[in-house]
Amino acid sequence: MHPSTFEYLKPTPEQLVQMEQVRLAARIYADALELMLPDGPDKTYTLRKLREVGMWANVAITRQADGSPRT
Numbered sequence: 408m409h410p411s412t413f414e415y416l417k418p419t420p421e422q423l424v425q426m427e428q429v430r431l432a433a434r435i436y437a438d439a440l441e442l443m444l445p446d447g448p449d450k451t452y453t454l455r456k457l458r459e460v461g462m463w464a465n466v467a468i469t470r471q472a473d474g475s476p477r478t
Contacts, residue, residue, distance in 0.1 A: 409474030416469045416476050425468050433461040 418426060437457055444450040471477055 409470075409476075411476055412474050418465075418469055419478070422468050422477070426465050429464045429468070430461060433457055433464075 437454060440450070440453055440457070444453060469477055
């Protein structure tokens, strides 16, 4: 693990734009799932995982493959 793995990395202005685009894409997908999936535990799980994927995507935007910060 990179020493900064558990530290906050302030995104660059370019990374903030990418993060916003990822959030928008996730929101569009979540809205579609909300309309198409029947209510129940599977729908809840799916939406929670999508939220998790969105958060990990933000991490990926700010870090290299080895965990070091992207600049």
